Amino acid sequence: MDNPFSLNFGREPYLYIPRTEEQEKITSTFNSDNPYTNVYMIVGARGSGKTVLLSEISHNISSMPNWIHIDLNVERDLLNVLAANLYNKTKKNYPKIKLDISVKGLGISLEREEKYTDIQVDLDKMLEALSKKKVKVLITLDEVVNSKEVREFTTYFQHCIREGLPVFLLMTGLFKNVRALQNNRSQTFLRRTPKIELEPLNIRRIALKYREVFSYNEEESMKIAEMTAGYSYGFQILGYHLYENEEKRLNDSVVTEYRISLEENSYEKIWEELSLKERLVAGAIAEYKGMVSVKEVREKLEMDSNNFSTYQNILEGLGILRREKAYGILEFALPYFREFVIGKMK
Helix, strand or coil: CCCCCCCCCCCCCCCCCCHHHHHHHHHHHHCCCCCCCEEEEEEECCCCCCCHHHHHHHHHHHHHCCCEEEEECCCCCCHHHHHHHHHHHHHHHHHCCCCCCCHHHHCCCHHHHHHHHHHHHHHHHHHHHHHHHHCEEEEEECCCCCCCCHHHHHHHCCCHHHHHCCCCEEEEEEEHHHHHCCCCHHHHHHCCEEEEEECCCCCCHHHHHHHHHHHHCCCHHHHHCCCCCCCCHHHHHHHHHHHHHCCCCCCHHHHHHHHHHHHHHHHHHHHHHCCCHHHHHHHHCCCCCCEEHHHHHHHCCCHHHHHHHHHHHHHHHHHEEEEECCCCCCEEECCCCHHHHHHHHC
16 A cells, blocks of 8 residues: 655645644535625645645635536736636536637737736626526635735625625635735725634544554554644645655654655754744744743743744744633644744754
8 A cells, every 4th residue: 555644745645634623614604695804814834734625625626516626826917827727617517608708818929917907808798697597616725825916806706795696715825825815905804804714633533543553552653643733734744754654653863854755845844934023033042951931931032022022922823822811821843843943043
């Protein structure tokens, strides 16, 4: 049997732990006769399973009758690609629906300003035709960024909602990118968009998966599962290296490969995206083994409460830190991230 675990980002793995509650919430909302929202934003750390959840939901919804799913790449000309896909999928799946649109509206050789004017008119016409036939459109955007194309698209989507057109939007994004996008004056509606913040996976569910694959006993599977700290990508990486091990048992070699893969495939990119002050705060926290009070770290850095809270909130939003709010206690949320930070701060 091939290794059921995956080292790849952004691809639905063969074996994973589904986020059933989040999936059912979004799916049932979009399928409601009177949905309270037409858009959700899935937010989480790198490797937390945002893309997998998006894929699961889109596959589920697109298999239902009277749904069209269109996945857009944030690096492309979003409105033009949406129009072309919508036109082609309608012709293929609903040939009886006649689309009365201009030919040049779907072209790619026009000047940008003229093209967008025509594209939006054509999109409205196509969506109105689908609405009359009770057909809904799910649009997915993975890893949104604060780009001109994304802002133009979301502004058009807001127009669709005002006009009552049958479109639904599911997006994923990293904390900083989502915050930058929604802070634009034209994107304030995104601040009110319901967000699904991905929490760590349940340790017992991880242990159960490891037991199913490796036939470990309960104590052994729980011990190994705890090494992932509920990090979705950590679950995949550790499982991958356990499976590649000849004895399929935890040893020093597996742990070493696990830590190296975490650093090379995830943590280096996370670190690269941190500002100097965010790194300093992470470095100060790394000097304490285990949990540490907010007050102790803040005083060590000689920061006032408001200044420290800014960096603390960012690190929490990025999925790096976990805070026990009732007691003002901090700890790293990602497995072996403390050791990684210590190595970086030397």
